[in-house]
Amino acid sequence: MTETKAAPPPPKRPRPRLDAVNRPFWTGGAEGKLQIVHCPDCGQYTHPPKEFCRHCQSENVAPKAMAGTGTVDTYTINYQPWMPDLEVPFIIARVRLDDAPDVILTTNVVNCPVDAIDFDDKVRVVFEEQDGVFFPLFEKVA
Amino acid sequence: MTKLKEAYISGVGQSEVGVRLARSPMGLTMDAIKQALDDAGLTMDQIDGVASYPGRMATFLGFSPIGVDEVIETCGIKARWHMGGGEIPAQLSAIAAAVDAVRLGHARHVICFRTVYEAAAMSRPEEFPPLRREFVDGLSQWTAPYFAISAACWVGQFAMRQMKRNGMTREQLAQIALNGNRNALLNPNARNITKKELTLDEYMEARMITSPFCLYDCDRFSDCSTVVIVSASDALDEVSPNPVRVAATAGSVHRYSWDQPDYMASYATGPDLWSKTDYKPKDVDTVQFYDGFAFFPISWLEALGFCDVGAGHEFVDGGTRIAIDGELPLNTGGGQLGAGRLHGFGFAHEAVTQLRGKAGARQIPGDPKVAVATSGGGPLAAALLLARD
Numbered sequence: 001m002t003e004t005k006a007a008p009p010p011p012k013r014p015r016p017r018l019d020a021v022n023r024p025f026w027t028g029g030a031e032g033k034l035q036i037v038h039c040p041d042c043g044q045y046t047h048p049p050k051e052f053c054r055h056c057q058s059e060n061v062a063p064k065a066m067a068g069t070g071t072v073d074t075y076t077i078n079y080q081p082w083m084p085d086l087e088v089p090f091i092i093a094r095v096r097l098d099d100a101p102d103v104i105l106t107t108n109v110v111n112c113p114v115d116a117i118d119f120d121d122k123v124r125v126v127f128e129e130q131d132g133v134f135f136p137l138f139e140k141v142a
Numbered sequence: 143m144t145k146l147k148e149a150y151i152s153g154v155g156q157s158e159v160g161v162r163l164a165r166s167p168m169g170l171t172m173d174a175i176k177q178a179l180d181d182a183g184l185t186m187d188q189i190d191g192v193a194s195y196p197g198r199m200a201t202f203l204g205f206s207p208i209g210v211d212e213v214i215e216t217c218g219i220k221a222r223w224h225m226g227g228g229e230i231p232a233q234l235s236a237i238a239a240a241v242d243a244v245r246l247g248h249a250r251h252v253i254c255f256r257t258v259y260e261a262a263a264m265s266r267p268e269e270f271p272p273l274r275r276e277f278v279d280g281l282s283q284w285t286a287p288y289f290a291i292s293a294a295c296w297v298g299q300f301a302m303r304q305m306k307r308n309g310m311t312r313e314q315l316a317q318i319a320l321n322g323n324r325n326a327l328l329n330p331n332a333r334n335i336t337k338k339e340l341t342l343d344e345y346m347e348a349r350m351i352t353s354p355f356c357l358y359d360c361d362r363f364s365d366c367s368t369v370v371i372v373s374a375s376d377a378l379d380e381v382s383p384n385p386v387r388v389a390a391t392a393g394s395v396h397r398y399s400w401d402q403p404d405y406m407a408s409y410a411t412g413p414d415l416w417s418k419t420d421y422k423p424k425d426v427d428t429v430q431f432y433d434g435f436a437f438f439p440i441s442w443l444e445a446l447g448f449c450d451v452g453a454g455h456e457f458v459d460g461g462t463r464i465a466i467d468g469e470l471p472l473n474t475g476g477g478q479l480g481a482g483r484l485h486g487f488g489f490a491h492e493a494v495t496q497l498r499g500k501a502g503a504r505q506i507p508g509d510p511k512v513a514v515a516t517s518g519g520g521p522l523a524a525a526l527l528l529a530r531d
Contacts, residue, residue, distance in 0.1 A: 012276075013287045013288070013289070014276065014277070014278045014282075014286040014287050014291075015276065015277055015278065015287065016277070016278055016279075016283035016287065017277050017278075017279055017283070022283065047402070048281070048283075048284055048399060048401075048402075073404075074299040074300070074302050074303045074306075075299060075302060076295055076298035076299050076302055076352045076353050076354075077350075077352065077353040078289065078290070078295055078351075078352040078353075079349065079350040079351060079352060079353075080292070080294070080350075080351045080352060082289055082291040082292060083289070083291070086289060090289070092288055092289070092290045092295050092299070092352070093299075094299055094401065103402075104401055104402055104404070105284075105401070106284055106285050106288055106290055106296075106400075106401040107288055108288045108289070118306075119303075119306050119307070133287075135287055135288075137288075
């Protein structure tokens with residue numbers, strides 16, 4: 001009789017505390033939307049989200065659904081298990097959004113080998129749900 | 143109108159540097175304060191200002207266990223001016239604030255301190271609880287959910303850009319770690335941190351943390367307190383000879399986040415520093431650059447104009463130009479990679495020690511008169527230009 005031991009589950013992602021300002025970003029994935037704060041007065045984006053536009057200080061801001069595509073600005077392949085049972089290696093990347101080039105998201109590029117990532121790679125958003133938070137991750141566009 | 147005074151560093155002190163020291167955080171702080179007072183020739187009743195970065199952090203005690211308030215109370219200081227806080231452009235800005243205070247006459251002699259207790263705290267989590275990671279607030283919510291939990295994961299991405307865009311090699315990056323190791327072996331205060339020589343082969347074979355950083359590219363948690371006393375020019379008759387003048391200070395922020403900056407704040411801090419002085423990079427005899435990760439000093443070389451932007455890795459290639467007997471000795475005490483994570487203040491301490499010619503076996507040759515010390519270099523950065531008149 002062989003005894004098989006199931007691998008421990010990977011740790012949960014540290015979860016942001018949701019509030020009125022950050023909720024659209026962290027829950028937009030429920031509708032498949034990447035939401036970034038947009039200012040109709042000056043046309044610019046504010047990220048991390050704020051209740052004022054950081055470019056013109058207008059209070060007339062609202063989350064706007066983005067295309068969800070971008071390019072890899074830079075990245076690192078992480079080998080250190082910062083938390084117990086964290087599976088390594090994995091990719092941490094800065095993704096510059098196509099339709100808001102001043103906005104950079106730190107994220108994970110998933111669904112590819114770690115050595116398949118490079119600068120300027122085209123990527124698109126995919127969402128991973130955990131406890132009601134929809135984490136925007138990215139995968140390479142074939 | 144009253145003329146602005148000049149500011150001088152009249153004394154420096156450093157406690158034992160170690161890992162899991164039995165001495166308490168206040169004990170370490172008192173050791174460093176008493177040493178700095180002796181060095182400056184001052185007594186406690188002459189101190190009328192206290193400054194620290196970032197002040198006591200109750201939720202993260204190993205990072206900053208001692209507050210300005212506790213030092214004032216424990217030492218019975220009659221402070222006319224004091225400040226402690228984290229919302230300033232990097233660690234050495236606490237010293238820059240003290241410089242401003244004495245120049246304006248708010249105080250005559252200011253104790254500036256930074257006490258770290260991270261190594262001890264990690265071994266005694268019951269006394270110093272680590273941060274809980276289930277929920278993340280503030281800026282960390284934009285990085286921690288992706289397990290980009292350490293600054294290594296953030297700075298590593300700037301270093302990857304230098305490799306992919308500008309051609310930096312791991313052998314060039316290694317020179318910062320090898321230089322720090324070599325110099326730490328000559329520094330008595332680093333004997334608990336660095337015990338043996340590091341070779342390039344060992345570096346190349348070390349386990350990776352996050353590309354391009356291996357274990358030796360990351361500074362080492364330690365327990366220590368470092369003190370710098372800043373004195374006004376019209377109070378120099380009260381202090382020991384050999385004060386070092388603070389010729390200029392600079393600090394800047396790019397974005398108050400680690401995920402949004404497209405360049406590091408050091409690149410704005412360098413030109414700002416030179417705009418405040420007649421000194422030029424060619425006048426500098428030694429540089430003490432923040433090296434929480436090995437890439438920081440390479441970016442500081444570029445930011446301060448010691449080489450072209452994008453060419454810092456070429457400057458350090460082979461390690462000879464930055465060695466103690468090189469043209470620009472860098473991190474002569476070992477830096478944080480070799481002498482422990484003193485979190486910025488160690489660089490000011492080492493710069494003063496070198497300018498006074500008191501660095502013993504690691505003393506740079508000649509008669510050094512000008513030094514730069516920096517801290518930070520990510521979203522926040524600060525620099526001090528020190529000169530011996």
